[in-house]
Amino acid sequence: MIETQVVIVGAGPAGLGCAALLKQMGIKGKDLIVLERGEIGESFLRWPESMRFITPSFPSNGYHQTDLNAITPDTSPAFNAGKEHLSGKEYAAYLKMVVKHYQIDVTVHTELNKVTSLGPSDGFELQTHNSHIRCQYLIWAGGEYQSPNTQSFTGADLCIHNTRIRSWEALDKGHYVVIGGYESGVDATFNLAKLGHKVTLLECSHDNEQTYDPSKVLSPYTAERMSCIANNTDIDFNGEFEVSAVFKEGDIFVVQSTDGDEIRTPFPPINCTGFEIDLGPVSEFFVYQDNGYPWVSAFDESTKLRNLFLAGPRLFHDPTLLCFIYKFRGRFAAPCSVIGSELELDMSILKHYRQAGMLLEDLSCCQQQECFC
Ligand SMILES: Cc1cc2nc3c(=O)[nH]c(=O)nc-3n(C[C@H](O)[C@H](O)[C@H](O)COP(=O)(O)OP(=O)(O)OC[C@H]3O[C@@H](n4cnc5c(N)ncnc54)[C@H](O)[C@@H]3O)c2cc1C
Secondary structure, three states: OEEOOEEEEOOOHHHHHHHHHHHHOOOOHHHEEEEOOOOOOHHHHOOOOOOEOOOOOOOOHHHOOOOOOOOOOOOOHHHHHOOOOOEHHHHHHHHHHHHHHOOOOEEOOOOEEEEEEOOOOOOEEEEEOOOEEEEOEEEEOOOOOOOEOOOOOEOHHHOEEHHHOOOHHHOOOOEEEEEOOOHHHHHHHHHHHHOOOEEEEEOOOOOOOOOOOOOOOOOHHHHHHHHHOOOOOOEEEEOOOOEEEEEEEOOEEEEEEOOOOEEEEOOOOEEOOOEOOOOHHHHHHOOEOOOOOEOEOOOOEEOOOOOEEEOOOOOEEOOEEOOOHHHHHHHOHHHHHHHHHHOOOOOOHHHHHHHOOOOOOOHHHHOOOOOOO
16 A cells, blocks of 8 residues: 555646646655556557647747647747647657656556545545555546547447547548548547548538637638648638547448438548546546536535546636646646645745736636627
8 A cells, every 4th residue: 555645637738737836835756656558658659740839839938938749838839849730759758858857756557446435534445456545635636638539420320439549540532521520520520631541521510719828729820731732722621510429331331410410421421529527536536517527616626526637628717628738837826825725845846837828717707708890
């Protein structure tokens, strides 16, 4: 039985961002463990090779404009990689440097399988494939990328989820159907068209929201890429095709809409409908909102169980979805300030986080976004 104070699950930007903050508050090495089922930055290592960050990176930290993809005020992926739109591998390399710099103890290739609550304020017993850990505080930062949405329509299992494609170059030449016209769908379409494939991109959202929040509309990076392929006659965009089912007729895949329209393709359709909300072994310790997101307190703590916190893109403080790094990093201080004050750590670093725009306390700032030109 390993005894520690804090366990963070997931060595992605959310888990490591919280870990780096606790280290800067002076938590002792033995009091913090990060568990990671794969490698540091595992989700990013699984990105298709050609995939790039849509949020630009820029090393502007010195002017209190922290690099949008940084997870601490004093690091910058742009500086590290010398690039504005990093690949998954480059971002994973940045995360490794953060681990090294802040001396974060990450136990890799260790999956958390089971969590038992020892009582309302008595902490948790955790079970991995080869260890038992007892801790007082648990931060779930297991992400979304490894839980693809494979239930959004009948026959979704016949499709290839875009997260399963490592390289677009490896696909046979022909006509592909891409389901889902948000960031991943456009990325798939762009890459397939660039390689000379014919693509039908299907989207059903009729939303024309008057907002520029990238959680709701395509990012400028993606819009710019879209404009590059706007005149490509090999791309057919159907914005009113709600997929109801995918099935096979012999060797051919048939994609059917709720209106009864059909599109045929010799290749499995590419499913770009996003991710499930899956909190793994802590799922049962949260209560869920009507939209599927877990309820959390003002400190991003479970409303059902004390000392269990959530970090990362599954944070939803109505109406604010904290799905990008530059958004959810503003909440690293929420669980860390509770843990820091209870463990009597030095909290003075939070002033630096506030100056760096990495301390988001008043979520109403996200409700009214206006752009005057
Ligand atoms: C195509 C695409 C492009 C994107 N572009 C951007 C962008 O430009 N800007 C931006 O801000 N965001 C972007 N995102 C979103 C961003 O990647 C995610 O929000 C971010 O990765 C979430 O970080 P995380 O640490 O919560 O999750 P992850 O990076 O997924 O980390 C979670 C970690 O937890 C581990 N884990 C899970 N379960 C367990 C378990 N039971 N035991 C042990 N370990 C476990 C996983 O292996 C993983 O390493 C993009 C996402 C996609 C899919």
